[in-house]
Amino acid sequence: MPRTIVITGASSGIGEALALSYARDRNCLGLLGRDTPRLDRIAERCRSAGALVSPAAIDVRAHRDMEAWLQRFDDKTPVDLVIANAGVMAGSAAPNELESAETARALVEINLLGVMNTIQPILPRMVARRRGQIAIVSSIAAFLPLADAPSYGASKAAVLSYGLALRSLLQPQGIGVSVICPGYVDTPMMRQEQGSKPSVMPPEQAAAIIRRGLVRDRAVIAFPPLFALVTRIGGLLPDRLRRWTNAPFRFTVKAYSRPDQEP
Numbered sequence: 001m002p003r004t005i006v007i008t009g010a011s012s013g014i015g016e017a018l019a020l021s022y023a024r025d026r027n028c029l030g031l032l033g034r035d036t037p038r039l040d041r042i043a044e045r046c047r048s049a050g051a052l053v054s055p056a057a058i059d060v061r062a063h064r065d066m067e068a069w070l071q072r073f074d075d076k077t078p079v080d081l082v083i084a085n086a087g088v089m090a091g092s093a094a095p096n097e098l099e100s101a102e103t104a105r106a107l108v109e110i111n112l113l114g115v116m117n118t119i120q121p122i123l124p125r126m127v128a129r130r131r132g133q134i135a136i137v138s139s140i141a142a143f144l145p146l147a148d149a150p151s152y153g154a155s156k157a158a159v160l161s162y163g164l165a166l167r168s169l170l171q172p173q174g175i176g177v178s179v180i181c182p183g184y185v186d187t188p189m190m191r192q193e194q195g196s197k198p199s200v201m202p203p204e205q206a207a208a209i210i211r212r213g214l215v216r217d218r219a220v221i222a223f224p225p226l227f228a229l230v231t232r233i234g235g236l237l238p239d240r241l242r243r244w245t246n247a248p249f250r251f252t253v254k255a256y257s258r259p260d261q262e263p
């Protein structure tokens, strides 16, 4: 049966792959991003695949715009699944360089507050309907502090904690909450990072894994499994040992496209 699905960050990478994958089942899709031409092209491909699509260019930081659009969309077609995927990555531009305060703030505003702005307008409605599912895209970086991207890691650890807390709160009310923790997925974001990237996978493969995890209502959808396990164990190591084992995996991040852009 067709379902109604909202995806943020649908104009690129993992969100784009998820949109195209769900489009093939003729679902009703609300696709959000910032880059209108790119978003429109993806919306058109989703329509050609059989989906009913409403695209909207909204910055996830603009909480009033998010609330107004999401609630209007939900009035027309009650939302079954929200995937809060939009995010940015930034970190050390050169070895051991500190990220700027503006960048740190933008990361938290987009990766943490943006997730809340995506979920909160719909959540009370799902609770009233006693039905619905929320998916939050975090990262494997949530498991292991990254010296080269402190604010990115912090924002991803925060949404992991937020999602799992919501899951405990909302499961008795019939709402599923899953946190998605991808490893390296070959997207424009990942290409900003310079360093070793074990087990990179294409976004289509990531989308298929995410879909399977959501069907099973998994609490944490972390992949690839071995890399996820190693990262989790790495996060539990004593400080000195953790820094030593992490040394070969230090990286730099090229200036990211528009992380500091105001909403």
Ligand SMILES: NC(=O)c1ccc[n+]([C@@H]2O[C@H](COP(=O)([O-])OP(=O)(O)OC[C@H]3O[C@@H](n4cnc5c(N)ncnc54)[C@H](OP(=O)(O)O)[C@@H]3O)[C@@H](O)[C@H]2O)c1
Residues within 6 Å of the ligand: 008, 009, 010, 011, 012, 013, 014, 015, 032, 033, 034, 035, 036, 038, 058, 059, 060, 061, 085, 086, 087, 088, 089, 110, 114, 137, 138, 139, 140, 181, 182, 183, 184, 185, 186, 187, 188, 189, 190
């Ligand atoms: N790729 C990886 O290896 C990897 C690994 C772990 C976790 N993740 C997470 O996966 C998610 C998707 O990343 P990706 O790799 O697919 O990156 P991507 O290709 O750069 O796509 C990021 C998406 O987020 C949107 N976005 C960014 N800032 C936004 C804002 N302020 N308001 C609205 N939309 C915004 C972008 O929209 P516009 O392009 O239209 O601006 C784009 O659609 C992110 O949360 C990321 O942290 C990625």
